[in-house]
Amino acid sequence: MSKHIRFSFLIIFCISSWSVFGQSGKIKGLVTNQDGNPIEFANISVKGTSKGAVSTASGSFEILGLSDGQFTVTASSIGFEAVSQTVTINSGGTVEISFSLQEVLQGLQTVEITGRREIGYDNKETFSGTKTASMVKDVPASINFVTKELMLDQVAFTVNDVVKNVAGVNQFSFYNDITIRGFRVQGQRNFGTLLNGMRTFTSFWKPQLIPHIERVEVIKGPVSALFGNASPGGSINRVTKKPLAESRKSISASVGSFNTLRTLADFTGAMTEDKKLLYRLNLGFENSDGFRDLQFSRNLVIAPSFAFLPSENTSLNFDIVYQDSKGRLDRGQAAFGNRDLFTTPITTSLSAVNDFLDETTINTTVSLRHNFSDKISFNSTYQLSSYTEDLLEHRTSNRFASLADGSFDETKVAMRVFIRKRSWNNNAINNYINADYQIGSIKNTALIGYDYFRQEQLPGGSQLEARSYLLKNGTATNGFNPANIDNYALDANGNPATNVAHFDLTSPTANGMRDMSNYIYNTVTFNQFLQQSHGIYLQNQSEIGPLKVLLGLRQEYFTDYLNYNSPAEEKVDQQALLPRVGLVYTLNPTINFYGTWVQGYQPQGAAGIINPEAGGPFDPLTSEMFEVGAKSEWFNKRVSATLSLYQIVERGGLYNANDPNNPERLVQLGEEESQGVELNVTGNILPNWSIVAGYAFNDAKITQADDESVIGRQKPNAPRNTANFWSKYIFENGSLNGLGIGLGYNYVSDRFGSIVSSERPDVFPSYGIIDAALYYKIDKVQFQVNVNNLTDKTHWVGGYDVIRAFPGAPRNIMTTVSYTF
Structure with a gap:
């Protein structure tokens, strides 16, 4: 030392x-x-x-x-x-x-203005499940949480790091791209991703950062009756840390594998003696090379929050999150064409050293709560978010190198180049009134609300694309058709000449600097587009003895403006009436049974698809879910458990069309079905013994499609079985006082990649990962060592095919020192 x-x-x-x-x-x-x-x-x-x-x-x-x-x-x-x-x-x-x-249940906030005082892995209350202050056990839905305490214990830094703690949730790819109950939730779309209960815009390419997050909530099933546009599998809500009246301060620093350095700071307390003005400041910085060739992350988070509490009846919160992220876009590992993922190292990436991806995201939220009386309250939230993308990438054309006879050289990957700049602004407004009333002996809580969401791609969005193969007319194309070989420029061997050189999987220097001066580019302009939605929703919760009844209804109006602000502007209108019914029966103080039926809706116009070459506009997705289950509390209510059985049917999903002339084109399939069972357990068996555990069986498959060969297949990256376990124990007496141990295990069964792009889908094998941790606390200082993937298991968290496979990290170690004061 x-x-x-x-x-x-x-x-x-x-x-x-x-x-x-x-x-x-x-x-x-x-x-x-x-x-x-x-x-x-x-x-x-x-x-x-x-x-x-x-x-x-x-x-x-x-x-x-x-x-x-x-x-x-x-x-x-x-x-x-x-x-x-x-x-x-x-x-x-x-x-x-x-x-x-x-x-006193009325003591709960109706809007989360000030911070969560609970400490531990469990979370007893929810605002997002019903948009009213409710105990989780009384909500007729499966809602799972990952708290900041669990995030810190596992040294998690992104949402992708923590979803392994929720049964039925797994990664689809490296990106901000998650599977819930077999259905995909992605960034750069206005569904499935919430911030403080509001639909928001996020990056697709980078997982969402969490240094400023109090908890990650996974609301299972289509929550369209409350939020409108929503994924059938569920939604992920990130709740930011809010101010506390008492003073709490902490700082930490972590160093570890892959040249990783992280620093975190969290300060909160009162700014005035009467505690009517509170503050919180969260800071996070990460500098990491990662385990993949040429990949790196430079992330900065600055997140101040203020709460103004002028009276018992009125409160106001102002919340800002600034995120700056730099790195390269990682399109995944490419293996040789024999479909054996082990033929190339998991470190293999297709990037060039002169590639880059710079992203900036700013979210601002203002929340107001006012109680007109002890029975009527008004809540209003406004959120403004902006996102800017600046990208240069060498990426695959989603196929191996073409030869003149129509075959492929499966040691080389066809490549292309994107140079792209895009920016979005998003506005969301949510206003609702809660009213408690009683009819005879029946207690009721009514909710009436209106929300508005507007997503706009700003002027100037454009892309230069250098495609794979040269044509004789001086242009380039991504695909090669041997029937039209006379249209192509040929090299000395008679094979199609490349505009962007193939990536040689056998070359140790393939990631070097690429000379881009001779590329032939096509210019793609992303015309302005505007999407906006209006929703009016009603909800009533009744309490009839041990039975609670929830009835909800939403009228959604969605408008998609293509080629916005141009002579070619096209307006596409859609609307949907979305019901929700839920029942909760209290068997005894520790066990509740519940059942729910909901319908979902998800517009998917061409402007909302990440890739402009995907096609469209497409018909909206519609979905329906039936779910029954039980919620219980054990060990003097320190541990919560949820058991759920569900069936979800979705119509209109998008998949790759396997079009040789446009490998990006998507098609709509007829119907998909997901049914399964989930068990989630979280809390503290003892004050010094914490646990999170879960198991999910999910049968998610195609049930109707034009291509009959895909009917009955498991959906992409939808494992049939997943299991998770994490436990932390702190010794409180004797010579081991202050010492703690943590142990975890995560299992994911095998999964299909893209199911339409080939007759025989690629399979990503099952895996089980063991994590461990050691803690030692001396007064206010804690030393922590985390070992992830203890047995150094080679595994893949998801993927499309053998050209775009997403490996998980090998064994890695993080050492953390934290100080609270």
Whole structure:
């Protein structure tokens, strides 16, 4: 260890020691509910200081290092009214107090203005499931969470890193591209990806960053009755960290494999003594080369958030997320044409060293809540998001090198070049009113709302494309047709001459600098387009004894303006009426049964397809889901579990058309069906023993199609079986006090790649990955070592075919030092 490192640790140790031993007063006590039962994870704070604690499973807590004087101590917990007491510490003594908190569901926020106080892997409340403050167990839907605590324990940095903790969810590719119950959720589209419950625009090429995220929510099934345009499998909602009234500060630094460096910072607290103005600032930086040739990530996140609480009835939140991402676009590993993925190293990428991908995303959210009375509240949210893409890439033409006789040289990959710039602006508005009322003995909560979403591609969007093969007329094309060989320029061997040289999979220098000066380019202009939707929705939740009934209805109006602001402007209108019915029956205080029926809707005009050569416009996707299940709480409500059985039918999905003249063209298939069973378990068996586990069986297949050969096939990148497990245990006594261990396992069964682009789909094999971690905490400093893919298992997280396969990372190690103050 160098002198500088030893000196740094000495300084940290001295600061930590001074902060703990320089003051010796102590407050200890107990937190219970009105029945005398202990409340775990209650937050206890000391006004005017940064001191605080969280109650254990027995409801006990201790706050150390207080000076002499008088203090106001407050105990609070989600679903309970906060209680404060005044205590006096003399001569460094110990004061014992107890709190009895009254349960009050109305105490939940109707909009998430301030931060989540729960600490741990479990999450008891939801806002997105019904757009009302609800306990998760009372919502007739499967909603799974990955909290920031689990993200930190697994040193996760992107959404792709955390979806492995949710049954029925897996990666489709390297990108912002996820499969939920066999259905795809992608970036650069206005469905399936939510930020703070609002439809937003994201990158497709890079996974979404999470240093500023409080939790990732996966809402299973088509949630169109609330959000309109939605994927049949489900939606992923990222909830940003919001301000807290108590002071919390943390910083961490991680270094590890693939030249990875990460730093995180999270600061929150009150800006005024009356705690009516709160702040939070999250910072994240990553610099990593990754395990793939020429690939790298340079990511910066700056995310300030402010909450203004002028009165008990009114609150306002202002939230900004700035993300800057630099790297190269990784189109995946290409193997030789014998379909054996092991024939080339998983590090093989097709990029050239002069490629780049620069992306900038800015999201701004303003949320207002106002209570007109204790029964009527108004909520309004506005979100503005912008995204800019600047790209240069050498990429495959999705086929091997063509030879004159129509065969292929399967050691070389046909290539092309894209140089592209595009920008989007997106506006979303959501306004709704909640009203509690009672008819006889039946309690009701009504919701009426209106939302608007507008997505616009800005002027100037354009692309230069250098295609694969030269034609005699001085242009270029991506495909070679031997029947028209006279139209092609030929090389000395009589094979089609290349405009962009093939990528030689056997060459150790294939990733070198490419001379682009002689390429023949075609210019593609992305005409402005505008998509906008209006939705009016109604919902009523009734409580009839142990039975809760949810009825919802949404009228959606969608308009797609193609060639916007030009003489060729074309307007495409669609609309849909979207119902939702849900039932929850409380068998006893720890078990609820539920059932739900919903219909989904997803417009897919040509402007909304990522690739302009895909074709269209296409008919909208429609979907329908039936689901039944049970939700339970164990170990004094510390552990939550959801068991669900479902059937989803979708009509109108898009797949590759296998068109030799346009390899990007898509076709609509008739019908797809997904049915299965899922089990998710999350929480704390003991206060020092956390667990997340799940299993999913998913039978997702094509049931109707023009091409009868694909009927009955499993959908692309939709594994029939997935399983996940992660557990963390912290020793609290004896010589091992402060030491913790973590162990995880993830299994994904084999999957098909693209099912239409070839008669025999490529298969990506099953895999099981073991992860492990070691933790050691000394006061406010924690040392953490994570080993991912402990057995160095070669595996693929997804892919299209052997030319575009997406391998998972080999064994890697991350070492993290965190400090809280």
